[in-house]
Amino acid sequence: MTDLHDDVEVPSFFLCPILLEIMKDPVTLSTGITYDRDSIEKWLFVHKKGVCPVTKQVVDDIELTPNHTLRRLIQSWCALNPSSGVQNFPTPRIPITKTEIIKLLNDSKLPHMQTNSLKRLKTVVLENEMNKRLMESVGAVDQLASIVNNMKNSITSSSPPRDTTPADEALSILYHLNLSPTGLKSLSLNTGDFMEMLTNKMQRGASRETRTYAVMLTKSILEVTDQPMQLTLLNPNFFLQLIQILMDQISKKGTKATLKILINVCGWGRNRIKAAEAGVVPVLIETLLNSTKRRVSEMILVLLDQICECAEGRAELLNHAGGLAVVSKKIFRVSSVASEKAVRILHSVAKFSGNQSVLQEMLQVGVVGKLCLVVQVECGKKMKGHATEVLKMHSRVWKSSSCIPYNLISSYPC
Numbered sequence: 001m002t003d004l005h006d007d008v009e010v011p012s013f014f015l016c017p018i019l020l021e022i023m024k025d026p027v028t029l030s031t032g033i034t035y036d037r038d039s040i041e042k043w044l045f046v047h048k049k050g051v052c053p054v055t056k057q058v059v060d061d062i063e064l065t066p067n068h069t070l071r072r073l074i075q076s077w078c079a080l081n082p083s084s085g086v087q088n089f090p091t092p093r094i095p096i097t098k099t100e101i102i103k104l105l106n107d108s109k110l111p112h113m114q115t116n117s118l119k120r121l122k123t124v125v126l127e128n129e130m131n132k133r134l135m136e137s138v139g140a141v142d143q144l145a146s147i148v149n150n151m152k153n154s155i156t157s158s159s160p161p162r163d164t165t166p167a168d169e170a171l172s173i174l175y176h177l178n179l180s181p182t183g184l185k186s187l188s189l190n191t192g193d194f195m196e197m198l199t200n201k202m203q204r205g206a207s208r209e210t211r212t213y214a215v216m217l218t219k220s221i222l223e224v225t226d227q228p229m230q231l232t233l234l235n236p237n238f239f240l241q242l243i244q245i246l247m248d249q250i251s252k253k254g255t256k257a258t259l260k261i262l263i264n265v266c267g268w269g270r271n272r273i274k275a276a277e278a279g280v281v282p283v284l285i286e287t288l289l290n291s292t293k294r295r296v297s298e299m300i301l302v303l304l305d306q307i308c309e310c311a312e313g314r315a316e317l318l319n320h321a322g323g324l325a326v327v328s329k330k331i332f333r334v335s336s337v338a339s340e341k342a343v344r345i346l347h348s349v350a351k352f353s354g355n356q357s358v359l360q361e362m363l364q365v366g367v368v369g370k371l372c373l374v375v376q377v378e379c380g381k382k383m384k385g386h387a388t389e390v391l392k393m394h395s396r397v398w399k400s401s402s403c404i405p406y407n408l409i410s411s412y413p414c
Contacts (some may be wrong), residue, residue, distance in 0.1 A: 259300065
């Protein structure tokens with residue numbers, strides 16, 4: 001059995017060469033049915049099927065029991081039938097058990113054994129999906145989080161990157177566990193100031209790898225949280241460290257995860273203001289200016305659109321010498337999503353912060369001409385509506401300006 005599907009009956013098997021292609025490492029589920037290890041692991045952990053393919057019972061105990069009797073029969077058949085061209089296959093690896101994982105976790109509590117046990121645990125978790133789920137099922141999350149929390153350190157932004165610590169190793173394991181939503185929620189709810197610890201691990205004194213793991217794990221936790229208070233009570237340092245991640249460009253994954261976090265949290269409470277006051281807008285403008293990746297540009301414009309909903313965000317955009325110009329230039333150059341968000345940003349600025357100097361700047365850097373173009377071409381209804389509203393709003397100031405291309409005068413809304 002190499003593949004398992006809902007609509008396919010699992011056939012009975014017998015000892016023959018065909019069996020050797022589908023049953024290299026027989027294991028038995030808690031439901032009493034025997035399968036090939038690789039096939040059933042893919043069924044349970046890759047395809048996310050939580051039931052026994054034959055009995056359709058829910059699999060509560062994910063530990064697989066080796067079927068030594070069947071394996072010996074297969075090996076014996078191979079030895080007795082060399083003329084059939086069947087070669088003996090080696091004895092399958094002995095998988096780690098819950099008992100062994102629990103022992104490693106207990107050893108990680110002992111100072112003199114901690115480093116070695118964490119290294120072994122990392123090897124185990126990187127081996128396969130089965131090991132990840134076994135580790136989570138025996139309480140590894142709480143133990144690893146405890147190690148990270150109990151090893152608070154004096155990292156500062158000026159500290160040079162240090163050798164990997166037990167806390168860094170534990171954080172790496174937590175990230176590679178690819179935790180289930182339940183496991184992620186337990187991190188945020190049952191480990192006290194774990195989010196504060198992750199913020200601490202984002203600082204420059206930590207290695208790039210550790211900073212990336214911290215921001216990736218933060219993103220995963222915030223995506224599953226059902227505690228709005230957790231999102232509204234984020235402290236200013238949280239935003240400062242995320243902005244530093246963007247500035248340092250520690251990794252592509254780190255940049256994308258940071259933008260996703262900010263988009264997630266800036267929909268709540270005063271987080272837009274906190275982000276603006278922490279200095280996110282100029283960093284986003286500079287990143288947008290240099291970005292060649294469509295998805296990154298889209299996320300930056302989505303985030304700028306959120307932040308420009310508050311006066312502080314709009315002020316920061318206008319304080320940047322190239323803010324309006326950079327946003328405007330992204331219209332029609334990235335994607336329909338990016339264009340729509342860029343027009344929304346310009347709409348927010350023109351509607352709520354459109355004083356005389358701002359309106360003149362919008363003329364000088366080509367914003368008005370670009371909005372006229374939006375009105376003229378085929379594009380989204382909402383996008384065209386926002387552009388039209390801005391042009392009508394300030395028509396007295398802009399209509400006679402020579403900055404508007406001659407061929408667009410006829411389409412200027414009155």
